[in-house]
Amino acid sequence: MQEVESKSEAPIHVPYASVASVQAQSLLDLHYDVGGNLYKMWASPRSVIRAILLGWARSGHPAQLHYGWDLKHAASLDAAIRETACRAVRLLQLENVPGAKVFEPGCGIGGATTVAARLLPQARIIGMSLVASQMATAHARAEAMGIGNVDFRVCNYLSTPFAAEEIDGVFAIESLCYTPQGERDALFREMSRILRPGGRLVILDGCTKRTARDGQEAAYVSDVLAGWTFPLPCTSDQLKVHATAAGLELLQQEEVTHQVYESARRIAQIGRYLLQPLAWLARIPGLGGMLKPLGFGSAGHARCFIAACVSQLSVFDRGLGGYYLHVFRKPDAVPGLRTSW
Numbered sequence: 587m588q589e590v591e592s593k594s595e596a597p598i599h600v601p602y603a604s605v606a607s608v609q610a611q612s613l614l615d616l617h618y619d620v621g622g623n624l625y626k627m628w629a630s631p632r633s634v635i636r637a638i639l640l641g642w643a644r645s646g647h648p649a650q651l652h653y654g655w656d657l658k659h660a661a662s663l664d665a666a667i668r669e670t671a672c673r674a675v676r677l678l679q680l681e682n683v684p685g686a687k688v689f690e691p692g693c694g695i696g697g698a699t700t701v702a703a704r705l706l707p708q709a710r711i712i713g714m715s716l717v718a719s720q721m722a723t724a725h726a727r728a729e730a731m732g733i734g735n736v737d738f739r740v741c742n743y744l745s746t747p748f749a750a751e752e753i754d755g756v757f758a759i760e761s762l763c764y765t766p767q768g769e770r771d772a773l774f775r776e777m778s779r780i781l782r783p784g785g786r787l788v789i790l791d792g793c794t795k796r797t798a799r800d801g802q803e804a805a806y807v808s809d810v811l812a813g814w815t816f817p818l819p820c821t822s823d824q825l826k827v828h829a830t831a832a833g834l835e836l837l838q839q840e841e842v843t844h845q846v847y848e849s850a851r852r853i854a855q856i857g858r859y860l861l862q863p864l865a866w867l868a869r870i871p872g873l874g875g876m877l878k879p880l881g882f883g884s885a886g887h888a889r890c891f892i893a894a895c896v897s898q899l900s901v902f903d904r905g906l907g908g909y910y911l912h913v914f915r916k917p918d919a920v921p922g923l924r925t926s927w
């Protein structure tokens with residue numbers, strides 16, 4: 587960790603200042619490659635066991651690295667996790683658009699991408715991540731599921747290979763928050779550039795609500811940033827400013843923390859009662875090697891990951907951060923208005 591944010595009353599440590607930096611790439615590789623299998627625990631028990639035994643591709647595990655929607659009333663944790671992605675995709679309103687091109691920046695191992703592919707069978711869904719191993723897993727998983735209308739690319743979503751106005755809709759779940767403050771204008775300019783007029787950008791993400799008031803609160807926030815490897819998110823209103831400055835119009839801005847809160851509690855429980863004991867076992871000579879493939883290849887990383895799982899709940903409880911839905915639309919073309927940047 588390098589930088590200390592000065593805006594907070596208590597210092598918050600952020601992991602990197604540019605997502606294009608070597609520092610960011612190595613942290614993301616450590617998190618999603620060496621430690622990536624820790625996410626196998628984020629599913630219903632049956633899917634966890636199947637993913638451990640059969641691997642990501644053939645397990646039926648949701649393979650989605652985000653909160654679940656309304657877990658209290660969902661049929662299962664798997665169903666709640668899938669529902670979050672379904673909601674984002676439905677908000678694109680592309681069901682009746684033949685041959686639509688949908689972009690998912692920061693698609694992880696492609697779980698939400700395949701949800702989108704099934705909801706929009708007439709569309710092509712392009713997922714993107716900076717982490718090469720994630721794209722290999724995503725590709726193998728989609729192939730094993732017999733899903734053909736997806737592509738996965740290793741690329742930085744701040745500078746995509748898409749032509750201007752090539753994309754009909756963008757959905758991003760807990761991925762744009764990886765963009766540091768200094769690169770957020772560039773991010774929204776790129777989303778605006780690639781969207782066709784009338785196309786929507788749907789974002790589900792954590793946002794900052796207020797600054798930390800003391801060392802304890804700063805530690806909760808720092809735990810989440812360090813353990814889940816992203817910079818301090820902006821507020822919902824700052825996000826709106828970035829997006830509208832890039833020419834997008836706001837359709838919806840809503841705090842939905844209450845919808846994901848039960849799943850946040852579940853994450854904290856998984857951290858405390860499953861990952862923590864496994865991390866202790868991983869330190870025992872002989873057992874460590876056996877647990878390495880489960881994401882415990884770096885003891886330091888696993889420790890930070892578990893701290894993030896536990897502290898994210900305190901971030902919600904203290905009102906330091908919240909979970910937000912934003913829907914933006916690229917306005918219909920106005921004669922004389924520049925549409926590429």
Ligand SMILES: C[S@@+](CC[C@H](N)C(=O)[O-])C[C@H]1O[C@@H](n2cnc3c(N)ncnc32)[C@H](O)[C@@H]1O
Binds near residue numbers: 650651691742
């Ligand atoms: C928490 S995961 C979310 C994955 C996915 N949206 C999901 O819900 O399952 C964040 C993802 O964003 C990716 N990411 C972060 N910054 C990125 C960037 N600048 N370009 C491409 N991918 C990025 C990470 O590699 C990771 O795959």
